[in-house]
Structure formats: structure tokens, C-alpha cells
Amino acid sequence: MGNSWDDASAVLTAPGQPFELVDAVVNGITMQVFKNAPPHLGHVFAAARQHGDIPFLVYEDERWTFAEAMERVDALSCHLVNTYGIKKGDRVAVAMRNYPEWVMSFAAIISVGAVSVSMNSWWTADEMQFALEDSGAKVLICDDQRLALAYSFCQKQKIAMLLVRAEKDVPAGVDQWEKDLPLGSTHPGADISPDDDATILYTSGTTGRPKGAVSTHRAIISALMGFSLRLAVDNLREGSKPDPNALPTSFILIVPLFHVTGCIPVMMSCWVAGLKLVIMYKWDAEKALELISREKVTNFVGVPTQSWDLVNHPRFNEFDMSSMRAIGGGGAPAPAALVDKVSKSFTGGGPQLGYGMTETNAFGPGNRGADYIAHPTSTGRTCLPMKLEVRDEELRALPVGERGEIWFFGPTLIRGYWNRPDATAETIVDGWLRSGDIGRVDEDGFVYVEDRVKDMILRGGDNIFCAEVESAIYEHPKVHEVAVFGVPHERLGEEVAVAILPNDGAQLTAAEVWDFLDGKIASYKIPTHVVIMKEALPRNAAGKFLKRELQDTFVKGGFVATSRS
Numbered sequence: 001m002g003n004s005w006d007d008a009s010a011v012l013t014a015p016g017q018p019f020e021l022v023d024a025v026v027n028g029i030t031m032q033v034f035k036n037a038p039p040h041l042g043h044v045f046a047a048a049r050q051h052g053d054i055p056f057l058v059y060e061d062e063r064w065t066f067a068e069a070m071e072r073v074d075a076l077s078c079h080l081v082n083t084y085g086i087k088k089g090d091r092v093a094v095a096m097r098n099y100p101e102w103v104m105s106f107a108a109i110i111s112v113g114a115v116s117v118s119m120n121s122w123w124t125a126d127e128m129q130f131a132l133e134d135s136g137a138k139v140l141i142c143d144d145q146r147l148a149l150a151y152s153f154c155q156k157q158k159i160a161m162l163l164v165r166a167e168k169d170v171p172a173g174v175d176q177w178e179k180d181l182p183l184g185s186t187h188p189g190a191d192i193s194p195d196d197d198a199t200i201l202y203t204s205g206t207t208g209r210p211k212g213a214v215s216t217h218r219a220i221i222s223a224l225m226g227f228s229l230r231l232a233v234d235n236l237r238e239g240s241k242p243d244p245n246a247l248p249t250s251f252i253l254i255v256p257l258f259h260v261t262g263c264i265p266v267m268m269s270c271w272v273a274g275l276k277l278v279i280m281y282k283w284d285a286e287k288a289l290e291l292i293s294r295e296k297v298t299n300f301v302g303v304p305t306q307s308w309d310l311v312n313h314p315r316f317n318e319f320d321m322s323s324m325r326a327i328g329g330g331g332a333p334a335p336a337a338l339v340d341k342v343s344k345s346f347t348g349g350g351p352q353l354g355y356g357m358t359e360t361n362a363f364g365p366g367n368r369g370a371d372y373i374a375h376p377t378s379t380g381r382t383c384l385p386m387k388l389e390v391r392d393e394e395l396r397a398l399p400v401g402e403r404g405e406i407w408f409f410g411p412t413l414i415r416g417y418w419n420r421p422d423a424t425a426e427t428i429v430d431g432w433l434r435s436g437d438i439g440r441v442d443e444d445g446f447v448y449v450e451d452r453v454k455d456m457i458l459r460g461g462d463n464i465f466c467a468e469v470e471s472a473i474y475e476h477p478k479v480h481e482v483a484v485f486g487v488p489h490e491r492l493g494e495e496v497a498v499a500i501l502p503n504d505g506a507q508l509t510a511a512e513v514w515d516f517l518d519g520k521i522a523s524y525k526i527p528t529h530v531v532i533m534k535e536a537l538p539r540n541a542a543g544k545f546l547k548r549e550l551q552d553t554f555v556k557g558g559f560v561a562t563s564r565s
Contacts, residue, residue: 303461
């Protein structure tokens with residue numbers, strides 16, 4: 001490689017360069033920002049008009065050009081403003097599976113100065129109601145399944161409803177995308193500043209309720225430019241030049257759009273660069289192989305679980321994977337064996353990994369190519385304008401090689417949590433965001449994530465906070481003590497397990513627990529393994545459950561557990 005990481009970064013961010021960095025004050029904190037960043041996301045979506053008849057969205061047998069998508073964006077923008085009275089700063093919620101309408105709704109909401117509230121499509125009615133009430137959403141754009149969950153609450157709270165892809169009788173008071181959007185309308189425009197709110201993405205809460213992570217226009221644009229800068233740094237180091245015969249870059253959407261990975265590095269990258277986005281309704285490895293082959297997809301970004309499913313599928317060798325250039329994603333560490341197998345399975349591309357969070361707009365250290373092969377257990381190096389420190393319990397920065405909590409700093413961070421100043425103050429300190437992850441940085445700048453401070457399980461890229469699951473189980477009348485913990489799983493990374501001590505004299509079965517939790521929390525949070533204890537759960541001197549001891553006992557086969565397939 002011709003340039004060091006730091007040298008290449010310095011060249012590309014120097015004065016006069018497209019990625020030039022300058023100092024600016026953001027929310028009272030001085031930091032480096034991109035000088036040439038668009039002032040807000042409305043400019044990004046407006047610029048997409050220049051892509052015209054270039055293919056944009058592919059879903060099942062549907063194909064949408066940029067021009068066709070922007071026609072719907074303009075129509076929905078007018079409908080939001082003129083019919084629902086949406087003003088700058090108002091919240092509009094989106095709750096549906098991965099559909100083209102999700103992509104177009106996001107652009108319309110944000111480009112009129114409103115705030116897009118991403119609703120988890122796994123949520124129960126209670127969880128949806130909480131997020132609608134917490135965010136103060138004035139409109140809900142949804143599909144049939146989510147409408148059924150939220151209709152009564154929206155009627156009661158006078159939240160306007162716009163239904164996409166209606167398959168059933170439409171109840172009173174609900175508008176329909178296909179019938180009510182004023183196609184041919186001109187976008188109403190908006191007066192937006194860089195540090196205005198743009199999105200609320202809900203993250204699992206440690207106290208049983210999710211927190212709304214609020215990102216600004218500047219934060220999202222900074223993350224998108226940061227991803228581009230990281231690629232440019234790698235290309236400069238490797239001496240890579242554009243190949244005029246290469247296939248145009250395209251992405252396959254294999255994660256939910258309500259996740260930061262699907263929303264920012266995947267979907268928004270396509271808006272910015274005029275790229276084709278092949279949308280999957282839900283993850284299916286064989287279907288993904290078919291779509292990659294048919295659509296000549298070049299980029300596959302998800303969680304390691306999905307890369308594992310892909311390369312281990314029994315029909316993998318039956319499909320043409322020669323178009324693939326980047327395979328990987330983030331959300332969880334990848335086993336070294338998977339990195340090696342991915343690198344050998346794709347002739348035209350290699351593995352990659354990104355370490356980001358909802359709170360960083362998915363931006364963070366990244367690892368790809370030769371660096372990833374050489375450092376398969378690392379999440380890679382940090383790219384400007386982000387800074388990273390490893391700190392001890394007294395919040396002091398630690399030297400190279402020492403383990404501590406990872407902290408992030410820079411313009412890609414959220415401004416805070418919606419209506420949660422307590423949680424914001426706990427997580428963001430003097431402009432630095434504490435990740436909750438334990439790790440270290442080696443002498444070459446490679447970051448290694450080794451543990452978590454938070455009581456959290458990472459299942460296939462989904463964050464599951466143990467306290468939320470425990471809170472739901474404690475509502476069962478037969479339960480005395482509960483400890484939820486993660487156990488290893490080859491494909492998902494971790495699965496949810498629980499140890500329960502019933503009340504004196506009570507008889508409790510795993511089936512009763514599963515039936516009780518069904519519909520109370522999202523299905524992926526329900527424990528796969530249930531251990532019914534006959535004695536008190538182990539605790540430390542402070543009275544906290546010894547979850548590591550429970551994990552070790554479970555893994556060694558020391559518990560009689562009932563498991564759910």
C-alpha cells in the first residue's frame with residue numbers, strides 16, 4: 001500500500017479537497033465538519049432528480065426509476081403539508097415492512113422539514129402505541145398489519161393515517177397511498193437548517209421502554225460523507241482507479257429500513273449516488289442469491305449472520321456471484337472463520353465490517369480488504385471526522401492496548417434522546433458518546449470490541465436489553481426472580497436465555513412463559529432457552545445477579561433447560 005492510513009486521510013481532508021474539514025461549533029461543542037456538506041437533506045433528495053430514468057428501486061416484479069420515485073415524493077410532500085398540516089419539526093411515523101413506499105416516505109417527510117419516526121415492524125400494539133405517544137407523531141404511514149395494531153389508538157389520539165398497499169377493507173378515516181396522493185404536484189419546499197432534527201430511531205431501552213435517538217440533518221450527511229471518505233482513503237492507499245468496465249454499484253437491502261444500517265449506509269447511499277436498491281421484503285438467503293445473480297448486485301451490507309447464511313447455503317454455487325464487490329456489514333463481530341470463507345467464496349470482492357451504532361448513524365471504525373484478512377477480529381480503524389477514545393471508569397483516556405469503554409466524538413452523533421434529558425446526559429458527556437462497549441486500540445489504530453458494559457444481548461444484529469425482557473417476565477404471577485442473559489449461537493451470535501425462580505409452591509413451565517410473552521414483547525426478544533430454577537439465583541455482594549456465572553453454567557451444560565425451536 002502506497003500511503004499510510006493517516007497520510008491518505010490528511011491528503012483527502014486538506015484545504016481545497018472535496019472532503020475538506022473545518023472547525024465549527026455544533027450544539028455548543030467545537031468539532032471538525034465537512035466544509036462542502038450540503039446544508040440539509042432536502043438538497044440531497046432534490047439532487048436525486050438529476051438521475052432521471054436511472055433504475056432506483058427494485059421490489060419483487062416492480063421497478064422504479066428515480067424520476068418515478070421523486071414524483072411520489074413530491075406528491076406525498078404536498079399531501080403532508082396541505083392535507084395534514086405538517087410543519088417544520090412535526091413528527092411523522094413510518095411503520096411498514098421493507099417497501100418502496102418506505103423509501104419515498106422517508107424522503108418526503110424529511111424534505112418538508114418534518115421528523116421521520118422509524119417504527120420497528122416487529123413491535124406489538126403496546127410498543128407501537130408507546131412510540132407514537134412518546135414522539136407525538138401527527139401522521140402514521142403504514143401497511144395493513146401495522147394499521148391493525150395502531151388503528152384504535154390513532155383514532156383516539158386523532159393521528160392521521162395513510163395506508164400503503166391496502167389488501168383488506170380500509171376502515172373509516174384512513175387515506176390510501178394509491179388513491180389520495182396528488183401525483184403531478186410540485187414539492188412545497190422547506191426552510192431547513194443543518195442542525196434541525198431529521199430522524200428519530202428507537203433503540204431498546206434499559207428500563208423496559210425504548211429511547212428515541214434524534215439525529216439532525218448535519219449528523220446524517222456527515223455520516224454519509226464519512227462513508228465516502230473511508231472508501232476514498234482505502235482507494236488512495238491501494239492506488240485503486242475507477243474501472244470504466246465495472247458494473248455500476250448497487251445494493252441489496254437485506255436488513256429492515258427501520259434499522260440504522262438499512263436506513264443510512266444502504267438506502268441513503270443510493271439516494272446520494274444514484275444507485276440501484278434491490279429491496280427484500282424479509283431475509284431469505286436463497287432469495288438473496290437469486291436477486292444478486294439476476295440484478296448484478298455489487299454490495300451486500302447486513303449482519304454477519306446473513307453473510308454466514310449466504311456462503312453456507314447449499315445452492316450457493318448454483319448462482320452467479322461474480323458481480324459482488326463488498327460483502328459484510330456490521331451489528332456484531334464476525335467469526336474469523338467466516339471472514340476467511342467469505343474472502344474465498346467471492347472472486348470479485350471481499351469481506352468488510354463496520355462498527356457503528358444508531359447513536360453514530362452507523363458510522364464508526366471499518367475494516368475491509370487486506371486489512372480485514374490480516375486483522376479478522378478487529379472492527380477496523382476510525383475515519384475522520386470521528387474521534388475515538390478508550391476510557392477507564394474515571395473517564396480518563398487509556399493508552400494503546402489497554403481495555404476500557406469505547407467513546408465516540410464527531411458530527412455524526414445524535415443530538416440526544418427524544419424527551420429524555422436524563423438518558424442524554426448519561427450517554428453524551430461534553431460532546432463524547434459512550435458506546436457501552438469494552439474494547440482496545442492497538443498500535444496501528446485497529447479497534448477491537450471485546451465485551452459490553454450494558455446488560456444487552458446482540459442477536460443477529462438486534463440489540464435486546466435484558467431489563468426489558470425481565471420486566472415483561474416479572475409480570476407473570478408465578479415468577480419470583482428472573483435473570484435474562486445471552487448464550488452463544490453459531491449463526492445469530494447470541495440467543496436469549498432466562499433463569500427463573502418461581503414463587504414458593506408455584507409450578508411454572510417454559511411453555512407458560514412463552515405463551516405469556518407472546519404479544520407482550522417482540523418475538524425476537526422472547527427467550528429461546530428457559531431454565532426453571534429450584535434455588536435462588538446467584539448474586540454478588542451488591543445483590544446483582546451473576547449473569548456471567550449463569551452463562552458459564554448454561555454453556556457447560558450445567559442447567560436443565562427447555563429450548564424453543
